[in-house]
């Protein structure tokens with residue numbers, strides 16, 4: 001982790017472009033022909049596949065209880081109009097880059113191969129061994145975008161997978177406000193069908209002042225304001241009726257660090273809202289339902305109608321939808 005990093009002077013990050021080959025092809029699925037009446041009603045309330053969007057927002061280092069203690073009105077409002085659990089789990093390493101890669105590939109670190117947590121060095125894998133959400137979406141003909149607050153997210157910019165992306169220059173960190181303003185601009189002008197937004201602020205406070213510290217709880221308000229900025233852009237762009245929003249985190253923490261199987265690091269919030277999603281629904285009411293970070297990938301891909309040729313351990317959390 002790189003608390004306290006700075007954007008390099010005179011530069012505005014870099015864009016990821018190019019083309020990457022791969023063995024996984026993807027396509028958009030037709031709607032199933034036989035549907036239960038309840039499911040049909042739910043589907044009629046949801047937009048056609050071609051008009052759908054998905055936005056995944058990661059609040060880096062947000063331990064669920066910190067989010068609940070803090071004044072985070074935008075997060076609370078999303079819970080009220082969505083389905084959620086405060087008992088989702090991240091990977092068993094619970095560190096930023098491997099965990100985010102699992103969030104966006106649907107497989108654990110031993111499968112995607114990103115086990116380091118820094119800007120890649122020459123000996124490191126430059127991109128995951130597994131296709132990301134951006135890869136499969138782009139191959140399915142969807143437009144993709146990512147804005148991330150830490151430079152190591154360049155690992156997720158596989159050539160050809162992102163139409164629009166911005167990460168800080170090597171070693172740098174963007175403030176949450178800049179990440180949110182960028183996402184806002186793209187939502188209004190480019191309207192990407194698949195958008196990932198990474199807000200790094202809470203993690204930096206955790207490393208400097210401690211997870212659960214008064215400073216981190218207070219700092220969550222600013223993170224929430226940045227998050228609200230993204231939500232406002234969606235609403236004002238008329239995209240609320242066609243967008244599934246998933247908000248989660250890569251890990252929590254204890255003391256001034258995080259990692260491993262410690263539940264204070266491993267438990268993460270997972271909140272989804274959008275057309276057809278149950279309102280104010282705690283997924284913990286379903287004792288058999290356990291959400292993992294890999295499920296974010298699977299839920300987003302299923303919502304967008306992307307068929308996967310390689311199985312992932314993540315599954316679409318269909319329990320969030322009315323009629324399921």
Ligand SMILES: [Zn+2]
Pocket residue numbers: 060061095096097203250251
């Ligand atoms: Zn992190």
